[in-house]
Amino acid sequence: MSEHGFTTKIVHADHSLNLEAGAVHAPIHNSVPYGFKDVQGLIDVFQGQPGHAYARSSTPTLDALCKKIQMMDRGVATAVFSSGMSAIVATFLTLLKEGDHLICSRFLFGNTTSLLNTITGYGIEITLVDATDVNEVIKAKQDNTKMVFVETIANPVTQVSALSEIGDFCEAENLVYVIDNTITSSYLFDARTVKASLITTSLSKYVAGHGNAMGGSVTDTGIYSWDDYPNIYADYRKGDSNLWGISQIKKKGLRDMGACLSSQGAHLISVGSETMELRMDRQCENAMMLAEYLQAHPKVEKVYYPGLADHPQHERAKELFTGFGALLSFDLVDGLDCCELLNKLNLVISATHLGDNRTLALPVAPTIYFELGKALRQEMGISENMIRCSIGIENGADLIADFEQALA
Template identity: 30%
Template structure:
């Protein structure tokens, strides 16, 4: 049995692996010296215990910090884990938070229900009113731009100017660092669902925070307690996906604009929500704040029944939640994305019953457009 547990594997001649191996272990043997205690006390040690970190997570964090121009990054088990760690590590009873009425559905629940239950004061205001809503008493500002799924923008520089002393946290999942670098616009802490464009292949659930080393260390302490682990295999897949990130995003940007332009000219479509279109009410802001406009869009039909018919009639686009993968997805926003919000909350977030959200994939744009054309004609 001992021989089975301790195989004598010779280390033959050869080079080092080009790709970091998957460290599929939950714990690490430590040196029998005071150095072990130093490792245990460190922030996010990469080789101590996998809830604290791993070599695979460290590799992905290094890449993600560089993408955002940040001092440090923290990889966690989901986008909501990143949002939760960012907020919970920076609030306490009496903290005053200003946030948008338009956010990802689970983030809205965190802001409307969980934080107030802890004694945190949360003021939810229309997205474009955030700069006017903050004041000297504001401790934390939490924004998402473009917002999900209305594709409304928050002017990050304007929020920073209006709240110079508040902690500014931004969800950059839709834009990604390829199109927007929030830290360059005065944001303190960026959160993203790495499940989406950063990984890009619909096979990972992960989240990331980027910012100063001090803020990331604080968030890590919260994550250490709550335990939202990004396991080594997921971290390895994420690092692999990041290798093609700029190539994929260039295609997502081009395809998104092409599909949005088609929908804009279709008589059955009442409205198209895509900041890259000149008709978008915030197109000028998008041009200043974004290098590209991404692969996410939403469009509104006359009725919910019409929207459901389009979903049923599509053949190339998949009816699935999430976003940012290689394949095109189409989703009825009110019934699938915002299921856990009340009708009043959906209305406040700008969710029309006839709205469809699309994640435009990497297929030939003509094929995506042909699928929509036939679906809209049903």
């Protein structure tokens, strides 16, 4: 179905699996154990053959979602997890060891930054860089560097990483290049085009879309050669070497760490993904409309949105992405209280999440970036009066009217 459009492929993905009784949607398999008439079948699964033995590692429902995400990401294999954070944790802790060096964007999501503080305790060295400039990544390279990790569009200040240039550098230096594609999703950005080795995504956001399921994924694009990567355990150096990395992530992240996604959650994500293109087109349209409105408002000091011509990485975003996303932030002018404004909004919900059908907003400094402290917030470009918005699919005129009455 590669010749078909994005949505066509997604909505027909389950049906193409020739499901029992002609089902259009993959069913929810709630069973934890899976039995075998011949015990050799159970032995075969434990020794690496395809099949299901225990739901912590896999279920038919999870496999169906993996195939769908793999298709979206144009990868060779996908593993799904209980959340986007668990997908990132599994990637770091299964592919990096004590003494390794990891280069990361310093504009990462707050929880990811907190995770980096945690894994330094395991002896993994980390350097934070301005990932909008490839030269900063190049300067951070050390003899023990194994991996580079960046996001496509940063949350909440919307910096756009130098994705293509970093990909060229990682290829030249044989580094594992991990891109978190959550904010753009595979609909707006094909990470293979910039030579990503692995793609991590919080499926809870734009893929699921309805704010009713949590999940995460890691997709191996097949671009990186694992043959010479020193941290692949001997047990996983078997068969197709393209699958060594994802096999280790699955075994260690799911079987050993237990970061498993439920079949119920997988089903909700799978069904939600069918409307991703429709939702994101509307969300991007609304975000652009609201960004332009806020930019012209006298009570708004600054708007952060890659679709605006004065955004520092506007031209880069225009070249890389098919849309500018549905995340925008803005600073109010001095003297105005962002909490007072949020309390006056009627349609917009004060909540923490991204990718919901409803527009959500929150004050950044006292919530999602509170634990980082003011100094680190300033380094990341986050003001104390910043409001972050996740734009939904409401009628755009209604959103504008809500902000207009609140700002008045």
